[in-house]
Amino acid sequence: MLLLSVLAKKKEKEVPVWLMRQAGRYLPEYRKLREESKSFLDLVFSPKIATEITLQPIKRFDFDAAILFSDILVIPLALGQQVSFEQGLELSPIDVEDIRVHAKEISHKLAPIAQTVQETRKELAKDKALIGFAGGPFTVALYMLQGTSKKGFDEALSFAYTQTKAFEKLLDDLTEATTYYLLDQIKAGVNAVQLFETWGALVPWHKQKEWLLKPLQTMIHAVRKDYPDFPVITYLKGVGGFVPYYASHSRTTAVSLDSSYPLELLDDIECVIQGNLDPHILLNGGAFMEQSVCSIKKALKGRPFVFNLGHGILKETPLEHVEQLMKFLRD
Numbered sequence: 001m002l003l004l005s006v007l008a009k010k011k012e013k014e015v016p017v018w019l020m021r022q023a024g025r026y027l028p029e030y031r032k033l034r035e036e037s038k039s040f041l042d043l044v045f046s047p048k049i050a051t052e053i054t055l056q057p058i059k060r061f062d063f064d065a066a067i068l069f070s071d072i073l074v075i076p077l078a079l080g081q082q083v084s085f086e087q088g089l090e091l092s093p094i095d096v097e098d099i100r101v102h103a104k105e106i107s108h109k110l111a112p113i114a115q116t117v118q119e120t121r122k123e124l125a126k127d128k129a130l131i132g133f134a135g136g137p138f139t140v141a142l143y144m145l146q147g148t149s150k151k152g153f154d155e156a157l158s159f160a161y162t163q164t165k166a167f168e169k170l171l172d173d174l175t176e177a178t179t180y181y182l183l184d185q186i187k188a189g190v191n192a193v194q195l196f197e198t199w200g201a202l203v204p205w206h207k208q209k210e211w212l213l214k215p216l217q218t219m220i221h222a223v224r225k226d227y228p229d230f231p232v233i234t235y236l237k238g239v240g241g242f243v244p245y246y247a248s249h250s251r252t253t254a255v256s257l258d259s260s261y262p263l264e265l266l267d268d269i270e271c272v273i274q275g276n277l278d279p280h281i282l283l284n285g286g287a288f289m290e291q292s293v294c295s296i297k298k299a300l301k302g303r304p305f306v307f308n309l310g311h312g313i314l315k316e317t318p319l320e321h322v323e324q325l326m327k328f329l330r331d
C-alpha cells in the first residue's frame with residue numbers, strides 16, 4: 001500500500017507535504033504556550049494543550065499531515081528514568097540490568113499521549129493524516145546512557161563496545177517497550193507512524209544489521225501482525241548506502257531521507273520516499289530554496305513521494321520562508 005495512498009487523497013501531480021519538527025519553537029504560538037508552562041513534559045502530558053500544539057502548524061500552513069506533539073524520550077521516562085529538558089536535556093543515571101518492561105505500565109504511563117492522539121484525530125480534518133512516532137532503539141539507548149545531548153555520545157558508545165551484552169539487552173527492552181507504545185498510538189487513531197533513528201550514523205557498518213535493522217524490523221513485524229498494511233516511515237540519518245538494504249529487508253512503507261542522500265541514486269529503493277530539503281536551506285529561503293525544491297521534485301518525478309525536510313526544522317526559521325515553501329510547492 002502506498003503511504004496512506006500517499007498521505008490521503010492528494011490530487012494527481014500535487015505533492016503531499018509535512019515538515020519534520022513542524023510543531024515547535026519556530027512558532028510564536030508554541031513559544032507562548034511553552035512560556036506559560038512549567039516544563040516541556042508538562043505540555044506533552046497535557047492532552048488538551050498537546051492537541052492544540054499538534055494542530056498549530058496545520059492551522060497556520062495547511063500541511064497535509066500533522067505529527068503528534070510528543071518526544072522520543074517518553075520511552076525512557078516510562079521505563080523509570082527521569083528526563084528533564086529545562087536546563088538542556090538531562091536524564092538520570094540508570095542501571096540497564098534493572099530495567100523491566102511491563103506492557104501495562106508503559107500504556108498506563110503514556111496514556112495521556114494516547115488521549116492526545118484521540119483528541120487530535122477528532123479535531124483534524126478527515127483528509128489530513130495524523131502521524132505518530134517513536135525513537136529507534138539505538139538512538140534512544142544513546143540518550144539513556146549518555147544522559148545529555150551536549151557532549152556527543154562518547155560514554156554511551158564506550159558502554160556499547162565494552163558491555164555489549166548489556167547494551168544489546170537495552171536494545172531488546174527498548175524494542176519491546178516501543179512496540180507497546182506504537183500499538184497504543186495506532187489503537188488511539190494515528191494513521192501512520194514514523195520511527196526516528198537519528199543517530200544511526202554512529203553504528204559501525206558491521207553492526208548495522210544487528211543494532212539498526214533488527215530492532216526496527218521487529219517493531220514493524222509486531223505492528224503488522226495486528227495491523228497488516230499499517231504505514232510505517234523510517235528515518236535513518238546519515239547511513240547512506242545502508243538505506244536501500246534497509247528498505248528491502250524491513251518492510252517499511254517509506255524511507256525518510258536526510259539531505260545528503262543523493263536522490264538520483266534511488267533506483268534500487270522501491271518504497272515511498274520522503275524528504276529531503278536541508279533545514280538550513282529553509283532557514284535562508286529565497287531563490288536557492290526554490291532551486292533546491294525543483295531539484296528534489298525533478299529527481300523524484302514519477303515516484304510515490306512525500307515532501308519533507310532532511311532533518312528537523314530549525315527554531316530560528318522565519319515563518320515567511322515556510323510560507324514561501326508552501327506557496328512554491330503548491331503552485
Ligand code: CP3
Nearest residue numbers: 020021022023024067069070071072088089149196198312
Ligand atoms: O512536529 C514535531 O515533529 C514535534 C514532535 C517532536 C519533538 N521531538 C518535540 C520536541 C518530535 C518528532 C521529536 C523527535 C525527537 N526528539 C528526535 C528525533 C528527530 C530529530 O530531530 O532528530 C530526537 C533526537 C529528540 C530528542 C530531543 N528532544 C532533543 C535532543 C531535544 C532538545 C533538548 C534541548 O537541549 O533543548 C528535544 C526537545 C524537544 N522535542 C523540543 C520539541 C518541540 C523543544 C523543547 C522545548 O520547547 O524546549
